[in-house]
Amino acid sequence: MNLLSALEKAFSESPQNLEENPRVAYAGTRGSYGEEASLSFFKGTGELFPCKTFDDVFEALNQGTSDYGVLPIENSSTGSISTVYDLLSKYQYYIVGEEEVRVRHCLLAPKGANLQTIKEVYSHPQGFSQSQDFLNEYPQWQCIPYYNTAIGAAYVAQKNDPNLAAIASKRAGEIYDLLVLAEDINFSQTNVTRFVIISRELKFFKDPTRVSIAFHLPHRPGALYEIIGVFSVFSLNLCKIESRPLLNQNWEYLFFVDFTGNISQNTLANLIPIIQEKADYFQFLGYYPQYDQTKI
Known part of the structure; x- marks a missing residue:
């Protein structure tokens, strides 16, 4: 099925609803921001x-x-997460929704630890x-990148x-019974991470307003x-443009573009x-509802 036929079919079946008990994969573990985004978007239903x-x-x-990822x-402070863009291109799956999570990092450590005992810190890059401004105050610490x-x-x-210490959410500290040695250590107090919900199938949920595409x-x-x-010409608002280098084609790029506006099937x-x-x-990545900014 070509793209325009797939779009016509998706529009004819819209708006679709989430399954009653969706199976949701997310990057991380209990206490991660990914789990928080999953719980919020799927409203606590399904299996994570x-x-x-x-x-x-x-x-x-x-x-x-x-069923979903x-x-x-x-991130509003550090920009795009390039690996995810590369994987969207590789797997050819679709974005069906988005969620935003306020990020408030804490320095967490086992009971008995304090800022003077710490030698190694674990976190995602x-x-x-x-949290770079905070970490600059402790140049003696070794920062070790971890999965999440x-x-x-x-x-x-x-x-x-x-x-040992970790940079993670306060909720992670509660789950793993760790002390909070320092709170709100991210350099921006309006730090927000945008998550996308992906599916193997092209689906349009209720009130989609944002389109994501990629092209070379x-x-x-x-x-x-x-x-x-x-x-x-189409009076559309470009709200994001990102470029990623193409493998085996030096100085050639794949552009990822998000746009909003008065978007219809026509x-x-x-x-x-x-x-x-x-x-x-050309790759069509999805047409989906934007996150409600009043929730942040």
Whole structure:
């Protein structure tokens, strides 16, 4: 089935509803921001499956053991999470929704530890980046990247060593019985991570307002300018553009674009063929409801 036929079918079946007991894979473990995003989006229903890596989430969908995946795609302080963009391109799955989570990092350690005993700190690289100002005050600490903030907290709890600490949520500290040595250590107090909900199938839930696409352009002057102009003609608002290098094609890029506006089936049916004609490659990533900002 070609893309326009798939879109027509999805529109004819919309709005779709979530299954009663969906199987949801997320990156992390109990106490992670990914679990929080999953619980919020699916309103506590369904069965959650923690995964160690982002790739594991996609593989859970690929093997049919999960109906949806929940993955962080960008942070308001440190920007896009490039690995997730690369995996979206690789697996060709769809974004069906989004969720935002307020990030409040804490330095967690076993009972008996204090700031003077710490020698090693475990967290996801994003946790380190978002807490860099705090970490700069303790240059003697060795920061060790780990799969996920909460998985790092679980590891520190298991080791029960006062020389070890983790950067994770306060909830992770409560779950793994760790002390909070420092609270709100991220450098931005308005730190938010945006998560996307992915599916093997193209689905449109109620009131979709945001479209995500990806495309590769011919390497010639004005190619990107021409594409950007198309969105203006259709009175669409580009709310994000991201580029990722193409493997085995030096200095060539895959562009990921999100846009909003007065979007209808007719809009997409007219817009997409124009972009496809100008692009060497085109991928439709999803049409889904934007997160309600009043909830943050």
